[in-house]
Amino acid sequence: MNTHVPMGPGKEFDAVRALLAQWGSAAQGVGDDGAILDVPTGSRLVVSTDSTVEDVHFRRTWLSAEEVGWRATQAALSDLAAMGAAPLGVLLALTVPAPWRVELAGLAEGIAAATRTVGAPIVGGDVTDGDRLALTITVLGHASRPTSRAGARVGDTLYVTGRLGGPGAALAAWEAGALPRPAHRLRFARPAARVAAGQWLAAHGVTAAIDLSDGLAGDVAHLAAASGVRCVIDLGAIPCVAEVSVAEALASGEEYELLVAAPALDARAFAAAHEGLDLTAIGRVESGSGEVRAEREGRPATMPVTHDHFAG
Amino acid sequence: MNTHVPMGPGKEFDAVRALLAQWGSAAQGVGDDGAILDVPTGSRLVVSTDSTVEDVHFRRTWLSAEEVGWRATQAALSDLAAMGAAPLGVLLALTVPAPWRVELAGLAEGIAAATRTVGAPIVGGDVTDGDRLALTITVLGHASRPTSRAGARVGDTLYVTGRLGGPGAALAAWEAGALPRPAHRLRFARPAARVAAGQWLAAHGVTAAIDLSDGLAGDVAHLAAASGVRCVIDLGAIPCVAEVSVAEALASGEEYELLVAAPALDARAFAAAHEGLDLTAIGRVESGSGEVRAEREGRPATMPVTHDHFAG
Structure with missing residues (x-):
């Protein structure tokens, strides 16, 4: 009605x-x-x-x-x-x-x-x-129990949905006066809020979640600050769309994918329930006080500088 | 907390x-x-x-x-x-x-x-x-039972809270390049949402309510349309602030007073519960199909033209 x-x-x-x-x-x-x-x-x-x-x-x-x-x-x-x-x-x-x-x-x-x-x-x-x-x-x-950014626990794994970097690459192309690749443009123009995925994840033991609106690098910092933990990101594990670097994927905002912490998630069952959507382990939660660390192949690495604009 | x-x-x-x-x-x-x-x-x-x-x-x-x-x-x-x-x-x-x-x-x-x-x-x-x-x-x-615009019944009396015309008079002064009277300016600059009054009225038998954001003439038309009734307004009964005509009070938007329909309300009890705020009977609800009629001293009168802007 x-x-x-x-x-x-x-x-x-x-x-x-x-x-x-x-x-x-x-x-x-x-x-x-x-x-x-x-x-x-x-x-x-x-x-x-x-x-x-x-x-x-x-x-x-x-x-x-x-x-x-x-x-x-x-x-x-x-x-x-x-x-x-x-x-x-x-x-x-x-x-x-x-x-x-x-x-x-x-x-x-x-x-x-x-x-x-x-x-x-x-x-x-x-x-x-x-x-x-x-x-x-x-x-x-x-x-019944909304997922906060603030619940990540030491020992949790960090996961992201989808593949990152498309919106940032489209934006960079437009700002350089070029036309973005169609796949990148589509990720900017037609994002899909992960509403069903968010409910599935909440029902499967997720302890904390945030959507990637500021970009992975910025949003993992929010999750770490909110939860009062250290988040360690494996730069080599970040799922990127084609023709995008890890640094670009980390800085790409308005992704509207989800970053979650959980003891363990079944990525295959997740994909089966969500039309093949990727769920990728990209790091872990350690004891800390709101900081983020990057590593690559098990060794400390430098986190690329993040995008920051007033509008958010 | x-x-x-x-x-x-x-x-x-x-x-x-x-x-x-x-x-x-x-x-x-x-x-x-x-x-x-x-x-x-x-x-x-x-x-x-x-x-x-x-x-x-x-x-x-x-x-x-x-x-x-x-x-x-x-x-x-x-x-x-x-x-x-x-x-x-x-x-x-x-x-x-x-x-x-x-x-x-x-x-x-x-x-x-x-x-x-x-x-x-x-x-x-x-x-x-x-x-x-x-x-x-x-x-x-x-x-528990939100008050709609759509519940006015034939035989109800129409009431308004407060005194009307201040915001319209302030706006008219500014638009003419003049300074509004302080009392008019205050009604524009410092309106008070009638939140406690709205709950009191809901608890005392109000059948329909609308806030006066478009002005009494426009909002009574909404209430009549929503309820599928005829609203008859007694122009002589409209409570106006000082130095404002009935026509100006009818057209004055952004009042944030309430217009309500009810079988009967005790204006004295209302005022006692709301720091002396006026509650004035200004008309009645008759059988009809969404129209508004004006009268003065019991005789049909012409309703002044209302203010209408895109922004609302």
Whole structure:
């Protein structure tokens, strides 16, 4: 059921009515002051909000409107994936400048397509004028025991999902005025939040998890700091996409893959449950106080410098 | 307890650490991929997201940074008030252009002061670069039976809280290049979401509620459309602030007062429970199909034209 609350007259509400007509069953119960959701008994609510801003996170010439909507939504959903949460719903706050209004249907289609992949209805939102496109997406989910960044234990193994470096390589190509390789571009333009994987991992003994939004080097530092441990990364074990170096893979942000710590995980069973998605052991957790060390073939190595920008 | 999850190094995270230090107990459990909240058993989750954008909702010269933060937060909380929900927490997505960075502490103080008035901790957020200040605030609350816009019944009386017209009068003065009267300016700069009032009203038989963000004339049309009824407004009964006409009060948006329908409410008991806040009967609900009618001294009257802008 996607019964919405009827709205009164007004141009703004005509825009909302048009979006609801386009979304069909992807939107549910929109039109009241607040959306109403039910968190299953015994579950905790998990929420996160994430902004994607034109010229901060992407440039207009890089992506179609549909890709902008898809990518922003998957980026937000990725936080639920990290927490091992099942999605309940999505709230949108869109700032749409005049030149983007003709693209609103494309944006809306990308957003809805992304929410459909995880079965999370669009339950509310806000459309505002402005001079730069911005999508702030709030995701709501639930989990009986949400996975934190803070639970890694000494002796755990560190794993990542997927293969890294694609988004960073695409970004580097665009910034150099070149066209990225299609496979790299696709990883930037069409990321997939690892929502089902996050729930599988939570059910299989993961002690800590974080999504790779800042890049592996930065995010492993967050996990180490949060857990109060030392993380040791085997540089030779990092799974990279084709034509990307380990240093580039470590610095590549907006991957939306997961980094997890666990006593032991069955990578084959994981792949079988997730259409062949890789789960690769890349290091271990030692006693420490929030630091990260790199090694290669069992010997200490230097960790490449990480990407750091204000926007995150 | 306001235990946050420690974060790794990075300029962006230094900014977050500074905010958390400033907020103290106003922020709780920040630093994981998602925030975790518990919805009391038997309660439903109520969520809403609301954006405030510079030069769309306010101009920089009108408000202090602290007032911008306060106003944006109260505007978002107002949706919980309308639903009769008790606040659980607040998520922030801030787009902060370079000229505003020196004002970040002021913005943060206004946001925290507003959340403290309702006892809702800041549980997470996102800070992004951009060229126009924007605050997207997501509010989470709970209610056993949230109040919808859609429940008004034939025979109900319509009531509004407070006195209307202040924000519209302040806006009109600024747009004419004048200084607003201090009382009008205060209603624009320092609105108060009627959160406690909304819960009181829900507990006293209210059948439908909406917050006055578009202005009484626009919002009564939403309530009528949502409930599938005719709303009749007595123009002579509308409570106006000093120096404001009924037409101006009807068109004044961003009031953040509540319009409710109920069989009967005790305005004196309401005022006693809410520091003298007015609750005024302004009309009635009749059989109809979403329309609004005005009358004055029992005779049909013309409803003044409403304010309508894209931003809402």
